[in-house]
Amino acid sequence: MPDTLADDAFGLGASGAATAYFVVSVSGLTTNSTYGQTAQIGTPLYASAHHFSEAAPASVAWKWNDNTGEIAGATSASYTPVPGDNLENIYPTATPLGPYMPQDGPAHTVRFAAPVSTGGLPDVSYSIDTGDSTVATAGGFIGEDLTYSVSTTVPGVIIDRDTGVVSIETGNGIQSGTVAVTVESSGGVAHNQFDVSIVGAGFSVTLTGLMGEIAQIGTTLSAEVNWLLPTGTVTGYQWNRDGQIIPGAIGQTYLVEPSVDGADLSCTVTTTEYGSANSSVHRALYAAPVAVGSLPNQAYAMGSGDQIVDAAAGFAGSGITYSVNTPIAGVTIDGTTGIVTIRTGSEVSGSIAITAANSGGSAQISFDVSITSAATAPAKMSRPTVTSSGPTSLRVDMGNVPDDGGSPITSYDLRWREEGGVYVNIIGASNPETLTGLITGAVYQIRTRALNAVGRGQWSPVAYGSPEEITSPVGLPDIVANSDDTVDIMVDEGEFTVTVSGSDNVHHNGAHGPFTASDLDNGPISAVAPVTSGVAGVGQTLAALSGLWIHEAGDTPTIAGKWRRNGVDIPSATGSTYVVNEADGGETITYVETATNAAGSRTRASSGMAIPVATVPEQMAAPTVTAAGSDGIDVVLAAAPNDGGSAITSYDLRWQADGGAWVIAMDIGNPHVVSGLTAATIHHVQTRAVSALGHGAWSASGTATTAEAGTGLLFTDTFDYVDGTLLTSRPEWSDQYSLGGAIETRSGNAQLVSGGTQWLKCGEALATDQFAEVVITEPPAAGGQAVALYVRQTGPTSYYGIRCTAGSVSLVREGPSGYTALWIGPAVEAGDRVRIEAEGTIIRYVLNGIVAQAVTDSDVTDGAAAFVMSGSAKIGQFSCGEL
Missing domain, CATH: 2.60.40.10 (Immunoglobulins)
Structure with a gap:
């Protein structure tokens, strides 16, 4: 560092003797309001050598120095102080080439730029006892390497000297005052301030919607402000879990979500006048199972x-x-x-x-x-005992009861056949069982088996029997009767036959017997077994037709009927009909009659009816789906599928916008309308059948696209007439282009009934983007009749049109270049929704919500939308307007 100013300026030696000399000076200094001329960090300094006493040197070497010596790398005539030079005294040293000794320049202290106050620190107000609050004051100053200090009369106020964050305690009572903040750096000082007020608690926060003290998941909580001081202004709500904010939960209400299960919930409410306050904390829990x-x-x-x-x-x-x-x-x-x-x-x-x-x-x-341990089917029965009981009947005794396999025997089956013939099965056979209607002298093979809840045992070995001819006593005539239920006879001895004709129960008609008179001593004789009729299936109704009973004259029996499942009585099933239920699936149902009089009681069962195991209905075919305007679709169900043995009780439907979620409608009608849909969107519809056993699989999808929404819809004519009386107002039919004829509107349809042509115009002036639409409830008959829709129609010779005739649909143009058929397709059918759209130069034919054909053309660009009818078609709806 130079010793004196003279040395510094004139290059004299330490002894003061004159030598070759020169002057070193420094420029680029900054004038600091506090410290005067200073070398400012970040501002370049420039050293120069001049006033050489001898010839100017060819070059000058430079180096910069600080309090500790040379500054590494600082070897040019300029140098920019860095933060590490703060408060160092730096100066240059010049070494010219030639007779000159090295010479130091003047030294200057390095300082940061003086800090500046920007003002703008906002005043703050807090409610008493609401915890420590902070104010970031660094934003009120501009400067580097700042140190912060604070001066205030408000107790409990401190500042972080490095960051400038002021902490304010709110627990020292009601206070107010000014907080003065000072920042200092090597370049000087700056000041800023703000006012602080600690006010009494202005409000409290309570939570409503709690279950006791629990914030139950799935319920909605509300933060209610209770003003303790004059009503203030709420500026925000923030819901918290375990003391941390819940992102996005900033409303007055909060739906308690599963994601906060087990957390402590609270709400912080912020006001303009009284600061913030927290509600009490409540645990979020599920409702107990x-x-x-x-x-x-x-x-x-x-x-x-x-x-x-x-x-x-x-x-x-x-x-x-x-x-x-x-x-x-x-x-x-x-x-x-x-x-x-x-x-x-x-x-x-x-x-x-x-x-x-x-x-x-x-x-x-x-x-x-x-x-x-699993039960098994009954053991194989022993050979039954077969005896003749007349010329056309055999008596079969089952014999000993076999081992039941661990499950009680519930009934017996019997099978018989004429030797070499085909077996006839009797399910739920009686014991003993009498086989009637056999051939005298023929040999019959008979086997039996037992049944339990597990299943049926093996057939027994074959027993043989042959009906024997018995000669009736001479003089005993046949008895002819036409009673539906019983035959009243008087026989003292011998054998007899009974012939029935004209009975309402047709199965009673015919010859029965012979019977032995002595059999009447033990009770009524069953001449004809009862009959079970109906469809074997869950949900079906079976009907019982009474058997024919013979009894002794004067001893009329009472006849009681009951239904059995696998030979076991079904509780309360004693009527003439029985509705098959799910428990009957895979089982055998019989109807049993018991005839009782003074002589005794006998029972006879109908042939058993095997009930198949019922399942849910089979999958339906895809429904027929058509668009119903821009926000609805009409759904017609396919034919009922196989019901699986249990009657179909209803149908379900589900629909989805293309790529969206399914929406289910249950117990729908047929047809069904789905409304409130998005315009110009593909929708998929599936259906399924439902029975008492559940629902079948969803069908394949039927699909339709809703029409584009019109922003300028003018009207929709639904032809709401009853016997010629208009139920709702609508535009009148136009006669501007009428060629005669009259329109009749009944039962929601419109029909031309007296020839000619009739028009219905949507409006005289529409935007060029427009549509016309109609529902065909009965298509035109043969003979050239037509229903037509027109857009951009200004007269009979200017329009685009859809012409629906008996044989086809054509998209046509009548314009400056004449009449042209742009496209021809198949004829429409009853229920079709036909639409024509003109949008820019695109003309579209839309059938049931799906674009069937589109062409590009620009011949016709003006006019109204219209509808014209000639011939026998019936129309259910007409609408038109702007797209």
């Missing part, structure tokens, strides 16, 4: 494989996990779905307890399980 019913006890056969029980069906609630407690080995549960898996490898019994738990609590239900 509820046991909504019992789970049925289960019985399984050992070795029948893993069995499952849906335990979740016994509970209601959300966010549930499931657990199981049971002494039965091998029982597991899926904690998410509640599906219980039960192994059947060993014989065991016990109780299974299921617990459903969530954050709100738990519930429990249990069911019993027994796993036993």
